[in-house]
Amino acid sequence: MNTTAEFRRFYAEFIVKSSGSSDERLIEAFATVPREDYLGAGPWPVNVGAGYIPTISDDPRHLYQDILIGLAPERRINNGQPSLHARCLAAAAPAFGATVVHVGTGTGYYTAVLATLVGPQGRVLAFEREPDLAARAANHLRPFQNVEVRAESATEVVLPTSDLIYVNAGATHPPPTWLDALAVGGQLVMPLTPNEGLGLMLQVVRKSHTVFAASALCRASFIACVGARDDAASASLSAALKRDSVEEVRSLHRGTLPDETAWCAGAGWWLSTAAPRDV
Numbered sequence: 001m002n003t004t005a006e007f008r009r010f011y012a013e014f015i016v017k018s019s020g021s022s023d024e025r026l027i028e029a030f031a032t033v034p035r036e037d038y039l040g041a042g043p044w045p046v047n048v049g050a051g052y053i054p055t056i057s058d059d060p061r062h063l064y065q066d067i068l069i070g071l072a073p074e075r076r077i078n079n080g081q082p083s084l085h086a087r088c089l090a091a092a093a094p095a096f097g098a099t100v101v102h103v104g105t106g107t108g109y110y111t112a113v114l115a116t117l118v119g120p121q122g123r124v125l126a127f128e129r130e131p132d133l134a135a136r137a138a139n140h141l142r143p144f145q146n147v148e149v150r151a152e153s154a155t156e157v158v159l160p161t162s163d164l165i166y167v168n169a170g171a172t173h174p175p176p177t178w179l180d181a182l183a184v185g186g187q188l189v190m191p192l193t194p195n196e197g198l199g200l201m202l203q204v205v206r207k208s209h210t211v212f213a214a215s216a217l218c219r220a221s222f223i224a225c226v227g228a229r230d231d232a233a234s235a236s237l238s239a240a241l242k243r244d245s246v247e248e249v250r251s252l253h254r255g256t257l258p259d260e261t262a263w264c265a266g267a268g269w270w271l272s273t274a275a276p277r278d279v
């Protein structure tokens with residue numbers, strides 16, 4: 001019978017390589033962080049559309065599949081889909097020593113993966129607005145000296161200058177405070193989701209103080225990011241998703257009026273199909 005560590009390594013290789021990456025550091029991080037240490041005692045509730053079914057036992061090997069596990073099923077809060085995170089973390093590729101903000105840490109599993117990727121010289125500041133989940137995350141993440149968990153909303157604070165802001169709850173727009181916090185060369189990876197239906201994972205790269213490249217990594221569905229939703233931005237996003245392909249998104253603009261290249265727009269920001277200006 002194969003060990004949990006062998007299942008974890010197969011899973012790590014599977015989710016990273018099936019997302020189109022062969023990033024060995026990312027495979028190693030997923031192969032190193034035990035998912036079972038972050039999800040409480042089994043059997044675990046596996047999300048299946050509208051509900052949950054339990055794993056058939058508390059054997060941790062069940063967790064090494066590309067499945068969502070309920071963290072607080074009554075609130076529909078799940079430990080997200082491993083292959084989606086593998087795809088997004090492969091795109092973001094946080095460097096050793098990077099400063100990362102994680103929005104929506106849940107009970108800490110993907111925070112631990114981020115902390116492993118940035119190493120002891122890096123830093124992960126993890127926000128979780130549900131106090132019980134934040135307490136569980138802080139407890140699970142105690143072995144990581146480079147992680148600080150804050151039991152508060154990431155939309156109500158000033159963030160530190162960051163190389164990566166990694167968001168795990170669905171927003172209709174990038175809050176200005178998040179864009180302001182990006183270092184030049186820094187990235188924001190976030191679910192941009194309308195009020196109904198699938199949205200997308202948006203990657204924004206700050207090229208200079210005023211120039212932002214943007215692209216869609218994949219389609220995605222997430223629970224709401226509290227404090228980062230408005231109906232007008234949702235309507236513009238919904239219309240864009242019905243009209244145009246997400247592959248057309250190329251840049252993000254702030255503080256100007258949308259022009260004929262606009263893909264969708266909100267208050268003070270818009271996504272464009274035009275390439276970002278050279279810097």
Ligand SMILES: C[S@@+](CC[C@H](N)C(=O)[O-])C[C@H]1O[C@@H](n2cnc3c(N)ncnc32)[C@H](O)[C@@H]1O
Nearest residue numbers: 079080104105106128129153154168169225226
């Ligand atoms: C889809 S869950 C993901 C949890 C975790 N990343 C995981 O995959 O295990 C999203 C989390 O974001 C949290 N959240 C929503 N809005 C937030 C905000 N403004 N600031 C911090 N956390 C937020 C929710 O409470 C929830 O725990």
